[in-house]
Structures are given as structure tokens and as C-alpha cells.
Amino acid sequence: MTEKGADLTPVTAVLAIGLKQGFAWSEQTLDDYSKNTIMREAEAAVVACEGPEPLKGNLDVTWEWTLPLGRGATEHEIRHLVADVSWVVHRSSPPEYVSQGTYTYSMIRTALKCTTKGSAKGSVTNKGGIEVIENVDNPYRYVAQGVVDQEVTNTTNCGASGKSIDAIDWLPHIEGTPGTGGSIAGVQTKKIPGGTVIIKYDFALPPAK
Numbered sequence: 001m002t003e004k005g006a007d008l009t010p011v012t013a014v015l016a017i018g019l020k021q022g023f024a025w026s027e028q029t030l031d032d033y034s035k036n037t038i039m040r041e042a043e044a045a046v047v048a049c050e051g052p053e054p055l056k057g058n059l060d061v062t063w064e065w066t067l068p069l070g071r072g073a074t075e076h077e078i079r080h081l082v083a084d085v086s087w088v089v090h091r092s093s094p095p096e097y098v099s100q101g102t103y104t105y106s107m108i109r110t111a112l113k114c115t116t117k118g119s120a121k122g123s124v125t126n127k128g129g130i131e132v133i134e135n136v137d138n139p140y141r142y143v144a145q146g147v148v149d150q151e152v153t154n155t156t157n158c159g160a161s162g163k164s165i166d167a168i169d170w171l172p173h174i175e176g177t178p179g180t181g182g183s184i185a186g187v188q189t190k191k192i193p194g195g196t197v198i199i200k201y202d203f204a205l206p207p208a209k
Contacts, residue, residue: 152168
């Protein structure tokens with residue numbers, strides 16, 4: 001897709017945002033940090049992100065990565081987002097849709113002796129888009145992406161807890177070919193620095209009248 005600034009619609013403006021992940025940490029004294037401690041906190045992170053009940057949303061995104069801090073120490077982080085999303089027609093030709101719905105988000109980061117947890121929930125209404133591509137020569141017949149700026153509540157055992165405004169890729173960039181009845185569904189795994197992001201989605205698009 002070739003986009004000109006003047007041609008950007010609310011949907012294509014969202015789709016034009018690249019997937020970006022920033023990683024930052026404060027300097028910590030590199031104390032002895034045993035393998036057993038790292039494993040216990042990593043296991044706790046997985047349990048905390050899975051939740052006690054089956055997921056109810058139609059979008060499930062998990063980010064996980066491990067980054068080196070030096071001298072054998074690492075930072076391990078898991079982020080998890082679940083959303084209940086529907087789509088409404090924004091433009092009929094070529095078909096474009098904008099998002100409606102809500103999401104919940106959690107994060108846990110372990111580095112040395114520090115554990116930080118974050119949580120947020122909010123609306124994705126008009127914060128994401130799907131464009132159906134009518135050009136049959138294009139290898140992908142739809143593209144989608146969504147980003148929301150959200151206040152995240154953070155707690156930590158190192159330093160002060162507080163809140164931050166984070167850009168959350170609630171729908172990382174996906175692309176594919178619509179299924180039976182025009183459904184947009186699948187599982188996509190993408191590489192990010194030090195790890196992966198897994199996106200599970202199952203969307204029903206209304207007819208673009």
C-alpha cells in the first residue's frame with residue numbers, strides 16, 4: 001500500500017503506525033542472583049498472566065522476552081492483553097473498519113531482585129482499523145493494527161510505584177486472507193528483540209455496504 005499524507009483516513013492513520021517496542025531499565029547493583037530465584041519469578045509471571053478463568057475476548061496477545069543486563073543477569077518480561085472487539089464500517093470502497101470494544105492488560109517484569117507489575121484497562125473504540133484489500137494481486141487481502149495510549153498502574157518492590165502513560169499495541173500488525181464468510185481469524189507469531197509476540201484473533205466483519 002502506498003499512502004499519501006492527504007489520503008490518510010482515521011483507519012489508515014492507525015495502520016501506518018509501526019510496531020515499536022521500547023526497552024528500558026534502571027541500573028541495578030549486580031548482586032548474586034541465583035538461577036532458582038530467576039526461575040521462581042519467571043514461573044510466577046506466567047501464572048499471573050494466564051488468569052484463573054477462560055478468556056472471554058476475541059483477541060488475545062502475549063508478548064514475552066528476555067534481555068541481557070550484563071555479567072550473566074537478565075531481564076524477563078511478559079505482557080498479556082485480552083480484548084472484546086467488534087468492528088463497524090468506516091468506508092465501503094475499499095472496505096475499511098474501525099474498532100469498538102474494551103481490553104484488559106497486565107505486565108510483569110523481573111530483573112535482578114526487582115519485580116514490577118503493571119495493569120490497565122480501557123476502550124479500543126476508534127483506536128484500531130482493518131482494511132480489506134480488493135487488489136487480487138496483493139498477497140494479503142487484509143491488514144489490521146491498533147494502538148492506544150493508556151494509563152498503566154505500576155507496582156514494584158524496588159523504588160517507587162506509580163502510574164505511567166504507555167502506548168499499548170493492543171492489536172499488533174496482522175495480515176492475511178479472509179476466511180469463509182469474510183471472517184478474520186488466526187494465530188500469528190512475530191519476532192521481537194529477545195523474544196516473541198503471539199496474536200490470537202477471531203473477528204467477524206459486517207458487510208461493507
